[in-house]
Amino acid sequence: MLIENILLALSPYMLFICLLGVTLGILWGAMPGLSTTMAMALLIGLSATMDQYPAIMFMLGVYTGSVFGGAISAVLINIPGTPDAVPTMIEGHPLALRGEGGLALGTAIAASFIGNWVGIILLIVFIPVILLLALEFRSWEMFLLAMWGIAICGSMASGSSPLKGWISGWVGLLIAFVGLDSIHGVPRYTFGSLILEDGISYVPILIGLFGLTEVLKVLPQTSPAAIPTAVGRVVPPFRTIRKYARSAVRSGLIGTIIGAIPGAGANVASFLSYDIGRRRASPEEQKKWGKGSYEGIVCAEVANNANVGGSMLPTLTLGIPGNAAAAAILAALELKNVVVGPSIQIEHPGLIYFIYIALIVANFLMYGMAIALVKPCVKLFALPRTVLMPLILPLCVIGAFAVNLNFFDVYIMLAAGLVGYLLRRFGFPLAPMVLAVILGPLADENLRRSLLIFEDESWWSIIVDHPIGTVLVFVVLFTFYDGIFRRKG
């Protein structure tokens, strides 16, 4: 099965599809203001037209490419292409000003390559363990897991104000309840509308919140014109990579672990790894931090790329996306009738192997294309954002429509974009809302099922007979406690 999947992933068509995804991802990520999630959300529509395996290959290519892409504009023009590239910008741009922009980018490319490897290896090692554990999960545990996912996503995504993250998640839950309920078929929040009985698909919500909202927010701003800079040599000497090997491994571990926590995306990974790297750097190296440190670039880039593999861990094993970009992968998989979760190995034998291989292939292609695309990207930076952002609008419309060929989804996308804009203006994060829209039906159905099972059981037997559930209850309570009390201190 493994050999079959390797051969399939290495077929010329698959390599082409992956190359297309990686290229689009790098170019998208390199454009200031265009985030990884936006790329993923908008390209779901495109992947919907492909067969199952090419669609997965394409989306993983986009994911891998766009996470790196943010580093290009961060280093060369001092504007991070994606938010997680801010630490790379702080260290990379001073190097570019000293004429070492090419080397800084080359280091970022090599670090991204290493980061992806760390993420993939840890994904391969831990998936069997998590799957074994996940098979023990019943309705009660799945409900608690979904609620923990939303709670921790709220905490992580909104940083200083977890309450706002949770509120965003709770609003998402209420949106998820729209439609016929899964147990009795009773219409909820449909107000007599037949079209609402099918529920609200989360793909147009994803496109609206991360595509349209960004356009509405960024386009009216009067931003400075981007000025391309000379690049110079790109491929870094091997000794540079060897010198920072320890930082790379540490950052890879941080990136993967953060990626596996729902809601904690590449941003958290790169910020945290950069911070820890700065504290642990040698006194001589510490002096360079903030003024152009290659180690700083390694820490940030390894971590945000390792996050890709990490985020796939809960996505594939539990059906809980590690971050908003992984939610787009989940959407693409669902469109191809792939139901991820504890039974993925039984229902889709061999698919996980294909995903491993696809990630490895995407990583190699990312390395090659990143080096090849550095100079064309500099030309693209000459385009002002006032030209780039409007071009996303027709893509949002087509992306929302293409999934179900239903114009109602375009209205959902429009509404999500407007609501997303308001939420952003009022300081609410958007990722918890998307996660909640995805996990809402899972939480609802499993809570009611488990309550029915527990009807004749005492609380004591529930606690004793369901140890994983009991642990999860404490984990959920601790997440809320930590968010409310620790941050106050």
Place this chain on the structure above:
Amino acid sequence: MYMSNPAEDALSREKKQIEASVFVGEEGEDPSTPNMNMVAALFLALFGLLAIYFAWDLSVPDSFYTAPGLLPILVGITLVGMAAGLAHTAWKSGASLRVLTRKNRLIAQFMADVENRRSLVLMGLVAAYVFAVDFLGFDLRIPLGFFTFQFGSYELFSIIALIAILKIFWRASYLYCALVAVGWVMALAAVFRYGFRILLPGSG
């Protein structure tokens, strides 16, 4: 007079966060004022109450434990609680309920900001664009020997909307705006319609 640039402000804010090693948000959401939090809390509380009211009305075909409104009611109640928490935090930070009675002043303040006005114009244009594609749908097919060229409401209204938006925000000449809009929309339509064989919105 020094005019602050929002993009530069955001960048310097992020730089300061990094330098202080404090992570304050995944999405890069805007910082909000206590008054804004108070307004948000009141809207959210109302939203939560409405969610409870409509969930309460749902039929219960079987046991209470499988009631379709069970989780929506629980979520609504906790949302109202969270909104109360947000209002309490906002009040402690100096927010006042009087903000709601000064509706006209709030609107005037909002409209005084040029970026807000530009945002409203953009929202209006995007909404008009979406409605036009849906309600004024048509599909033009021109046989060109070896293939049939299609042009529908998606292409037409996308081009018109893009020209208008580019003219307002990019401020280039109409010719440049039209060239960019036509080139991009036709390329996009060709990729989706002929390349991936997807029906386009509004026409087909």
